[in-house]
Amino acid sequence: MTSSYTGGCDHVKVKATSEPIDNHVCHCNVCKGVTGQQTTHVAFFKHDDLSVDHPEKMNRQPFNKDNPDGPLELCTCADCGAALMLDDKQKRIRVAVPNVMGYEEASFPEATYHAFYDTSKGYAKPTDGRPVYDSLRPEFVWPEPA
Structure with a gap:
């Protein structure tokens, strides 16, 4: 691993043991x-490559309020409410939003593409030279569950 990715808050630390997959x-509405951002830098890690030191101090809520039974949960600190990570109930990925x-x-690699861009959202298509897709990059393969 070329960098150390450590996040979280004063109560719960989140640490990556590998590079993002x-x-x-991200341009998605969720x-x-x-x-509250127009776009969001998102890094996916294999589920077991992103860990927390105090999982008992995490609250979980649906990431997508319009799909509360969807696979992703937003994990927040039970003490201070800080966002910690997204956790996949299917145990394929965990997600960091740096x-x-x-x-x-600055420790994260630069995003390599734009995901979930939709012309109906009312803003110009990105022109920074990175590929732009209406979903995840076509060659992305979901990892097997941990």
């Missing part, structure tokens, strides 16, 4: 609703 700028979840954003 996917690293993109990320916008949760973060600028929201207590990481040093």
Whole structure:
């Protein structure tokens, strides 16, 4: 691993033991609703490659309020409410949002593409040279559950 990715809050630390398996700028409405940002830098890790030191101090809530039974849960600190990570109930991935979840954003590799861009959202298509997709990159393969 070339960098150490450690995030979280004063009560719960989140640490990656490997590089992200996917690293993109997300344009989805769920990320916008949760973060309040137009776009969000998102890093996917294999489920067991992102761990927490005090899982008993995490609250879990559906990530997508419009799909409460969906696979992703937003994990927050039970003490201070800080966002810690997204956890996949199917145990395929865990997700870090560097600028929201207590990481040093500069330590993360730059996002390699734009995901979930939709022309109906009313803003210009990104022109920064990175590929733009209406979903995850076509070659992305979901890892097997841990």
